[in-house]
Amino acid sequence: MRAMERAEVDQRIRALIEPFNKKGVEIFEATTFAGDLEFDSLTVMDFVAAIEDEFDIIISMNQQAEIETWGQLIDAVCKLADD
């Protein structure tokens, strides 16, 4: 896979998160999924599945445990999509 621009990954995931961001919370680098977005475990699973399908990657629960903020998610997907 070609090296993906961080901005492009950010933009594609922003489109994916829309249906899950029911309260329309504004998203910054430091926005947290559990706190700011109030994602429960089922929402996390569906959101992660959407990202996995979009980029054809796997984000294991072990890797998810390291991801708390939007910025960390974008960094992780950039890295996984490049591998």
Place this chain on the structure above:
Amino acid sequence: MSEGISQPDAPVALEATESGDLFSKFDPLIKQRSDLLASGVEDPFNLVMEKVLSPTRAVCNGRDTILLGTYNYMGMTFDPDVIQAGKDALDNYGSGTTGSRVLNGTYQGHKECEEALKEFYAMDHAMVFSTGYQANLGIISTIAGKGDYIVLDIDSHASIWDGCSLGNAEIVPFRHNDIEALEKRLKRIPEGAGKLVVLEGVYSMLGDIAPLKEMIAVSKAHGAMVLVDEAHSMGFIGPNGRGVAEDQGCLDDVDFVIGTFSKSVGTVGGFCVSNHPKFEIMRLVCRPYVFTASLPPSVVATAATSIRKLMHGGNKRAHLWENSKTLHGGLTKLGFTLGTTEPQSAIVAVIMPDLQRGAAMWEALLKEGLYVNLARPPATPANMTLLRCSLCAEHSAEEVETILGMFERAGKAVGII
């Protein structure tokens, strides 16, 4: 997933608080519980059975009660042969082994119990654990190591999730019973990595079964090993009671079957059966097997006797199916919403509109003289409140009609139907 419990099956890390009291993290749960009890409802998680009269009757909180939430599917707990075997073992071998299976804790009875399991499943190897929970904990955490992948259904039982947590493999869940979601994940696992797919025959929350045939075929096509937990199907589902995989004709493709003695077998304990040629090494490397005391001689004696009797339980299986169909059909007719549109197992889950009315309905049934399991968020899929009924082969046809009458009166009193 597990019933009645106030936490989800997949473990959740609670945040530390600054008060210094390590119990502060439980404050929200303590409050939720006291609020529910303050509303006057009988405590659903503090029921005491003062007397047990039979597999289907007990005195609970002072009332004569029909048991419809015990997983005692085949009603073996009061079988005279089973009880006699237990008494004999107590007399001949004492009350406990006081030791690990790999030290001084393997008695003749443990070997006979494993022989009974090998015969029951027609498999080469059987390993008995002290509980079903430990069987999943031990096998899953031991066979999937660092760099391996475990792909599991999101609605898996707590013992499966905890087996994942105890080990070092990469954990990848997929949407419940979704064959395509499973396949997509298997495809994306890096080449060369070890893969274990973990499935259940019957999912105990809604009583639905898994499409094992398709899921196992997909798993095998991608080079994965397959573990199936048949806790809620053993003894009942399949021509020989071996479970959903047997019923769907794919048991030969299952690498590891996990089961329990605390449901159809009617005592306590867990097991794994397998045809893997190197399976016996598990006894030395599986920590939840090695570092705990083995089951008491009376328990393995009752288990072995019960398992052998279950091999010939065809008539009981047929009657249990009748009970399941009658209850499912009757509740549907009364206007209740159920977890499955057709009866798929011996579990019938009644979906409640909310926790408040679910708890009220549970209490109304208890006062009618009926015990069912109350299952509530966050232990339930999609945060549902469920009244879970598990039928027994010893429930008579008349008892099932009595149960339907109790549901009708309680449902109308609480305003659910």
